Amino acid sequence: MPKAVIIYLSTSGNTKKMADAIAEGARSRNVDAEIMNFHEARIEDIRAADAIAIGSSTFYYKMLPPMEKFIESLEKANVADKVGAAFGSYGWSGEAPVMIAEKMRALGMKVIDPVLRIQYEPAEKDLEECKRLGKDIAAKVKKTAEKPKSGKPEDAGVREVKMGEGGH
Numbered sequence: 001m002p003k004a005v006i007i008y009l010s011t012s013g014n015t016k017k018m019a020d021a022i023a024e025g026a027r028s029r030n031v032d033a034e035i036m037n038f039h040e041a042r043i044e045d046i047r048a049a050d051a052i053a054i055g056s057s058t059f060y061y062k063m064l065p066p067m068e069k070f071i072e073s074l075e076k077a078n079v080a081d082k083v084g085a086a087f088g089s090y091g092w093s094g095e096a097p098v099m100i101a102e103k104m105r106a107l108g109m110k111v112i113d114p115v116l117r118i119q120y121e122p123a124e125k126d127l128e129e130c131k132r133l134g135k136d137i138a139a140k141v142k143k144t145a146e147k148p149k150s151g152k153p154e155d156a157g158v159r160e161v162k163m164g165e166g167g168h
């Protein structure tokens with residue numbers, strides 16, 4: 001079964017509620033999803049995962065420095081080519097999930113676009129969106145697993161044009 005880890009930083013529980021619903025959505029599509037506070041996340045859990053979702057609320061127009069350090073430390077976990085997703089609760093500006101996605105992309109991860117942001121405490125309809133993200137993570141992991149590891153780059157959305165074709 002594919003594995004996903006859902007890692008969060010949440011000061012009053014809002015982003016944690018999002019993490020729980022994302023995990024529920026992924027599990028409903030047969031992905032083994034584990035939720036963890038970023039303090040508890042171990043490098044082995046991250047290495048073993050096919051997908052990593054990271055959530056943080058926004059403080060002073062960014063994510064809190066310990067979360068920033070944690071994401072930078074993921075380089076050691078060989079996360080390139082894993083599926084990534086960023087999420088978080090916010091109040092008025094919501095920069096943290098966007099910054100998380102940027103950092104994930106810099107590490108070579110395949111990040112789901114757009115990021116998921118919910119203002120303050122997620123309502124029932126917001127939790128449905130979180131579950132949808134969990135399902136999208138499951139779909140992307142399965143699609144990535146099906147792709148041939150070697151061979152022609154046809155799955156990369158590259159159309160080959162031979163010499164003399166359509167070059168006018």
Ligand SMILES: Cc1cc2nc3c(=O)[nH]c(=O)nc-3n(C[C@H](O)[C@H](O)[C@H](O)COP(=O)(O)O)c2cc1C
Nearest residue numbers: 010011012013014015057058060061091092093094
């Ligand atoms: C001291 C403080 C600073 C904050 N700064 C921001 C901010 O710059 N931008 C923003 O969108 N929300 C800001 N917020 C709002 C939080 O992101 C929001 O309350 C969020 O729901 C907290 O989620 P959590 O329980 O997962 O930590 C701030 C909240 C506090 C208490």
